[in-house]
Amino acid sequence: MKQPASFKLISRLMTDAWIYSLDGHRDAAGIYARILEMLRPNMILAVVDTRASDPDDFALDVIHRYKVPTGMSAMRHLQEVRTLSDHQHLRRFMIPAYVKVIESRRPETDRIVTSILGMVIIYDRLILPQKNPSGRSDWCLVLIDVKVLLPPTPKTALADVDLGILQLLAEGATIKEIAEASHRSDRTIHHRVERLKARFGARNLAHLVGLFISAGIADDPSSEE
Template structure:
């Protein structure tokens, strides 16, 4: 089977298409159209109408949504948005989304960045490229956005009451260690570690050990916002 195109490869092709596009191009599909079939199911392709003066009135047209199976409802909620004003998480909108698109419009240059943040009850991490319409006679009328989503995790809050043993357990679980290996590293009995894990699952409301490890990682990522590495 032929390997699927990577985000880096698709982004490069989109950039080449953008560079060769004419000034004032009316239809953004002329740029993204040839690459729709290359987008993988963890990618989101959208076009944002940026003609409005108020960014909250920017329109969103999701050309291809996130297609991997997930029980997280937030991703579906976000993809149903039809304008920035419809995005249900105003902090994410104002701190991450609006600055990225307004900046691209003002510069009329493609921008790339990396984001890891919390959106509603989901922790999300993705790379993105934004390509604004070239328009030497005025401001851009549209932007193409391509997101390569690396992870979607159920959000969890940090628990400041965790002791050193709890932190050790969570760290080693995230590394894939077994309960016996954790017991050996902690100089505690296997039964003690199992009891501790049961308590942690209850505190994090985790369904199983794998879910506990994911929630512990999510708790640490939830407050991070990283852009333009």
């Protein structure tokens, strides 16, 4: 079975196509045409029209949408945005990245950890500007590889025993194994897990673990709100 293409491979192919593209080439499709069929469901490909003098008016054209099944409608909403001014996060967090790439006229790859529209999200991003040595780039090509997409959870202080339970659940431990590791009865651990589910608003154990991880990411000082 053929291995799915990685963000690293697709980024390299796009960057190679960008390197060998003609200066001032007007059509971004020449750079992404080769990799379109390689894009995975968790990837987003978009062209950003940067001709407007005001970056708030930069326009978005999503070529490949995020297709992983999710109940978070915010992901669909984000891909329906037409200009960066349509959403505060796009204005404050994405505009500086596009302006930087346009001014430097060089590709940029980074990893983003952020909270947006009720989602906690981690993604890798590649930005390729139009090669135009004689002037401003008319467009940027953006590839996003969503690594983590989680619902938010309210910040909550955890007792040491509950922190241990959640950590072991995240490692795949059973209630019995958690009880043995914490020197408590199965019944005690079961009750604490049920209280944690109620506290986090989790529907099941998988949801509880996801919310626990989401809370840890949201608490990271390097993440953007």
